[in-house]
Amino acid sequence: DTEVTQTPKHLVMGMTNKKSLKCEQHMGHRAMYWYKQKAKKPPELMFVYSYEKLSINESVPSRFSPECPNSSLLNLHLHALQPEDSALYLCASSQEGNGGPYNEQFFGPGTRLTVL
Amino acid sequence: AQSVTQPDIHITVSEGASLELRCNYSYGATPYLFWYVQSPGQGLQLLLKYFSGDTLVQGIKGFEAEFKRSQSSFNLRKPSVHWSDAAEYFCAVAPRPGGGNKLTFGTGTQLKVEL
Numbered sequence: 458d459t460e461v462t463q464t465p466k467h468l469v470m471g472m473t474n475k476k477s478l479k480c481e482q483h484m485g486h487r488a489m490y491w492y493k494q495k496a497k498k499p500p501e502l503m504f505v506y507s508y509e510k511l512s513i514n515e516s517v518p519s520r521f522s523p524e525c526p527n528s529s530l531l532n533l534h535l536h537a538l539q540p541e542d543s544a545l546y547l548c549a550s551s552q553e554g555n556g557g558p559y560n561e562q563f564f565g566p567g568t569r570l571t572v573l
Numbered sequence: 574a575q576s577v578t579q580p581d582i583h584i585t586v587s588e589g590a591s592l593e594l595r596c597n598y599s600y601g602a603t604p605y606l607f608w609y610v611q612s613p614g615q616g617l618q619l620l621l622k623y624f625s626g627d628t629l630v631q632g633i634k635g636f637e638a639e640f641k642r643s644q645s646s647f648n649l650r651k652p653s654v655h656w657s658d659a660a661e662y663f664c665a666v667a668p669r670p671g672g673g674n675k676l677t678f679g680t681g682t683q684l685k686v687e688l
Contacts, residue, residue, distance in 0.1 A: 461616075463616075488674055490674070497661075497681070497683070498680070498681070499663055499678035499679065499680060499681055500617070500678060502675055502676075505674045505675075507674065512674065513673075513674060513675065545614070547616055547617070549617075551674070555670065555671055555672070555673065555674065556605075556667060556668035556669050556670045556671055556672035556673055556674070557605050557624070557667060557668070557669060557670035557671075557672075558605060558622075558624045558667075558670075559670070560605065560667035560668065560674060560676060561607070561619070561622060561667075562619075562676060563619070564609075564616040564617040564618070565616050566615055566616040567614070567615065567616050569614065
């Protein structure tokens with residue numbers, strides 16, 4: 458199984474809502490990533506979990522809260538978002554997370570988030 | 574710091590024509606290079622990768638790329654483009670082993686295919 462799954466596919470939320478994005482992989486990968494992507498732009502790294510520990514936070518606002526309950530699952534909790542947070546949120550995983558060939562990342566299909 | 578440049582923001586080719594997408598990198602050691610493709614509203618799919626060895630690498634969907642160290646390039650090619658190849662293409666470089674997890678992406682090239 459070389460698939461990364463993400464749910465939901467689409468999400469519309471108000472600025473006062475709390476919602477969560479979910480990502481799952483069953484490739485035995487030990488590094489998982491959250492990216493934000495705006496239209497016509499490359500993905501921007503938000504968070505990296507390596508061996509279930511948060512290893513990188515790219516100065517992301519606290520209204521985004523990641524969680525890695527186990528090595529196969531990654532969540533992104535959303536609260537009090539702004540309209541400018543509307544984007545495609547991509548999850549990815551890699552065998553490990555320390556450079557070289559182990560950084561080959563497998564991406565999920567993304568969640569299209571709209572904040573009203 | 575490593576960087577990736579994709580000089581062409583948009584490229585339009587006719588179906589059946591050949592394609593070359595350019596990628597130049599700035600990196601102090603042996604690079605680990607990737608090409609990804611993204612269809613509208615979808616995730617990124619890995620087309621091919623270069624880690625070492627043969628400088629001409631074959632990928633999925635009939636794509637190939639050639640690593641040229643002297644030119645710091647990793648250009649993507651396809652001999653005959655199909656309409657379904659219309660998408661956004663991203664070149665990316667990974668840090669050296671032990672250098673962390675962060676992929677550096679180019680800004681992307683949007684490919685349009687004329688029928």
